Amino acid sequence: xxxxxxxxxxxxxxxxxxxxxxxxxxxxxxxxxxxxxxxxxxxxxxxxxxxxxxxxxxxxxxxxxxxxxxxxxxxxxxxxxxxxxxxxxxxxxxxxxxxxxxxxxxxxxxxxxxxxxxxxxxxxxxxxxxxxxxxxxxxxx
Numbered sequence: 001x002x003x004x005x006x007x008x009x010x011x012x013x014x015x016x017x018x019x020x021x022x023x024x025x026x027x028x029x030x031x032x033x034x035x036x037x038x039x040x041x042x043x044x045x046x047x048x049x050x051x052x053x054x055x056x057x058x059x060x061x062x063x064x065x066x067x068x069x070x071x072x073x074x075x076x077x078x079x080x081x082x083x084x085x086x087x088x089x090x091x092x093x094x095x096x097x098x099x100x101x102x103x104x105x106x107x108x109x110x111x112x113x114x115x116x117x118x119x120x121x122x123x124x125x126x127x128x129x130x131x132x133x134x135x136x137x138x139x140x141x
Contacts (some may be wrong), residue, residue, distance in 0.1 A: 005050075012054045016061070022040055022069040
């Protein structure tokens with residue numbers, strides 16, 4: 001092999017290591033041959049035709065990681081945790097909303113009952129006259 005080919009192979013190996021470690025410099029960090037080419041700063045056809053062995057080694061190592069680099073796996077785990085927390089918050093919010101609706105209904109009913117009782121009291125008190133003095137002590141007109 002020529003020095004240029006060795007240099008290209010070294011760049012591909014280094015790029016593969018960076019991708020698998022989750023420290024990409026030039027790519028999105030996805031564990032694909034396309035991103036490996038971008039990370040190594042080489043044309044994709046070099047990986048698929050000229051250095052196929054390196055592409056296959058990379059794919060095998062990526063499969064061993066279940067397809068995700070460590071940072072991507074960590075982010076997926078964090079996303080899952082956040083989705084679970086969000087679901088719990090939504091459930092708690094729905095429960096609070098149900099309680100709020102229930103309390104609103106109870107307050108409404110109590111308010112209506114109070115208005116009725118107040119009106120009845122006012123009607124009953126409307127027939128009552130104030131007595132300023134007892135009958136035996138009233139001055140004669």
